[in-house]
Amino acid sequence: MAEDVLAAVRTAPGRTEVRSFAMPEVPDDGALLKVEVAGICGTDVKMYGKPPFDAPVIMGHENVGTIAHAGPAFTRRHGVAEGDRVFVEHYVGCFHCEWCHAGEYRHCENTDWRTNPDARRYGYTSADNPYHLWGGFAQYMYLPWNAVLHAVPDGVSAELAGLVTPLSNGIEWALVAAGVGYDSTVLVQGPGQQGLSQVVACKQAGASTIIVAGTTRDAARLQLAKDLGADHVVDVTVEDPLTVVRDVTRGKGVDVVLDCTAGAGTAPVLLGVDALTRREGVMVVQGELAAFPDFPLKKITEKAITIKSARGHSYRSCELALAQLASARFPLDRLATHSFGLDQVDHAIRAVGGEVEEDVVHVSLLPWAGVR
Ligand SMILES: [Zn+2]
Numbered sequence: 104m105a106e107d108v109l110a111a112v113r114t115a116p117g118r119t120e121v122r123s124f125a126m127p128e129v130p131d132d133g134a135l136l137k138v139e140v141a142g143i144c145g146t147d148v149k150m151y152g153k154p155p156f157d158a159p160v161i162m163g164h165e166n167v168g169t170i171a172h173a174g175p176a177f178t179r180r181h182g183v184a185e186g187d188r189v190f191v192e193h194y195v196g197c198f199h200c201e202w203c204h205a206g207e208y209r210h211c212e213n214t215d216w217r218t219n220p221d222a223r224r225y226g227y228t229s230a231d232n233p234y235h236l237w238g239g240f241a242q243y244m245y246l247p248w249n250a251v252l253h254a255v256p257d258g259v260s261a262e263l264a265g266l267v268t269p270l271s272n273g274i275e276w277a278l279v280a281a282g283v284g285y286d287s288t289v290l291v292q293g294p295g296q297q298g299l300s301q302v303v304a305c306k307q308a309g310a311s312t313i314i315v316a317g318t319t320r321d322a323a324r325l326q327l328a329k330d331l332g333a334d335h336v337v338d339v340t341v342e343d344p345l346t347v348v349r350d351v352t353r354g355k356g357v358d359v360v361l362d363c364t365a366g367a368g369t370a371p372v373l374l375g376v377d378a379l380t381r382r383e384g385v386m387v388v389q390g391e392l393a394a395f396p397d398f399p400l401k402k403i404t405e406k407a408i409t410i411k412s413a414r415g416h417s418y419r420s421c422e423l424a425l426a427q428l429a430s431a432r433f434p435l436d437r438l439a440t441h442s443f444g445l446d447q448v449d450h451a452i453r454a455v456g457g458e459v460e461e462d463v464v465h466v467s468l469l470p471w472a473g474v475r
């Protein structure tokens with residue numbers, strides 16, 4: 104095997120350097136992934152601009168690749184052979200706490216960098232830790248015994264498999280958290296990769312009305328939302344979204360609001376509260392706001408609205424996302440709009456953040472491209 108591994112390392116806020124690491128010695132119960140694609144999402148934009156700590160980090164938490172080398176104990180535990188293509192979850196649970204036993208390893212202390220400085224989570228863990236290769240913006244990634252793998256079905260390309268994370272979030276938030284099902288009416292706010300994935304999940308689950316809200320800048324994405332099955336799209340820059348929701352639902356409002364605007368302030372939450380049906384609606388939110396002045400708690404209580412947190416994905420939602428990709432029922436390849444090489448990590452993250460490039464939906468980082 105090659106002696107050195109190239110990786111893009113975040114060294115400071117908004118700064119990346121390509122560095123070379125020695126190929127790690129893989130123990131019996133570990134493995135190495137040859138990274139094919141690392142997906143980039145809005146979280147990367149946030150973590151790149153304002154890193155939560157100073158240590159050098161190889162970012163990249165939505166990773167697909169092939170098993171390059173596996174120790175015998177790893178092979179026995181995971182049932183994978185060298186050459187198999189897998190999607191690797193970014194969570195690295197302890198597998199003995201109550202959350203891990205319940206299958207909810209996303210909540211495990213072992214993988215929560217917010218509360219545990221020694222946590223392991225791909226894309227968030229310092230490269231100073233043993234084995235160093237803890238992120239997908241690298242040619243290889245280290246897999247410990249407790250990495251969570253999913254076999255990528257035959258016929259699903261690495262680039263398509265790179266959509267597993269947003270799609271599994273779509274399934275988790277819309278179907279599991281919000282209970283979208285047959286005949287549900289849904290408002291999806293924000294037509295980025297996350298919002299479009301919610302559209303697919305809702306459509307597949309049988310939602311009867313899917314409304315997607317975006318801005319004039321989102322024109323191409325709103326068209327893609329329609330092509331993926333949205334019943335109505337609304338440009339909030341030119342139309343009042345609440346009027347559209349009321350017209351479309353004959354005054355009733357929607358059952359479910361999914362906020363995929365990530366950082367658009369209080370407006371989407373306030374719209375969501377008004378757009379929900381008079382009683383018992385569900386709103387899935389993402390925590391971008393540290394504070395919310397004049398939070399409409401009275402209205403939320405009177406309408407018996409349930410607020411749920413968008414908190415990643417489960418094992419099952421990843422499996423369902425892979426099955427959805429393999430089915431080719433939706434033109435999901437159209438989400439994969441841009442790809443960049445290892446020397447363009449900075450540009451790629453800024454593209455997701457809307458600073459450079461047009462009509463970006465999903466960006467793939469290809470660690471074997473752009474290196475000399
Ligand atoms: Zn992500």
Ligand SMILES: [Zn+2]
Binds near residue numbers: 198
């Ligand atoms: Zn655990």
